[in-house]
Amino acid sequence: MTANDTASGLLTDEARSWVGMEIEYPEFEITARDIARYASGMGNPVPAYVDPPDDLTAQPLLYTALIRPIVESGTLTEDGLTQDRRAPVGEKRVMFGGIDIEIVRPLVAGDKIHGKRRLESLEEKQGRRENFVLATWKTTYWDADDTVVMRETSLQILK
Numbered sequence: 001m002t003a004n005d006t007a008s009g010l011l012t013d014e015a016r017s018w019v020g021m022e023i024e025y026p027e028f029e030i031t032a033r034d035i036a037r038y039a040s041g042m043g044n045p046v047p048a049y050v051d052p053p054d055d056l057t058a059q060p061l062l063y064t065a066l067i068r069p070i071v072e073s074g075t076l077t078e079d080g081l082t083q084d085r086r087a088p089v090g091e092k093r094v095m096f097g098g099i100d101i102e103i104v105r106p107l108v109a110g111d112k113i114h115g116k117r118r119l120e121s122l123e124e125k126q127g128r129r130e131n132f133v134l135a136t137w138k139t140t141y142w143d144a145d146d147t148v149v150m151r152e153t154s155l156q157i158l159k
Helices: 032-041 062-067
Strands: 022-029 094-103 112-125 132-142 148-158
Touching (some): 022 062, 032 062, 062 112
Antiparallel strands (some): 022 112, 094 148, 132 148
């Protein structure tokens, strides 16, 4: 076997056991203040006060800031993730591999959203210099009526 063969052992039984794992995202509410703060932080115009605030539409990626758990920095892995967001592969290095987001409907102030993230697959790949594992995560988000509002497929490159 050469150094570029795909059987480099990055995918252990422990890593494979993660496939199918699900992470529940507890419900969070989108507020007018969240929408304004996110717009400001992104360098966009801050929306004027709207009455009623439920008519205020959130920027498409605001949800990414609201679903992240608040944890002590000492509990993060070396790459800045919580341990439950990266399969135990290789030297514990991870890179963002891309994201595809389907917005079924815009989120508005007052929406209560919850989600579920599932590790769909881990595939060992041959790179130019070293092998890596491509992790595919699928996440679905629902509103308080359990109507799908968004779907997300994200990729991680694990080494």
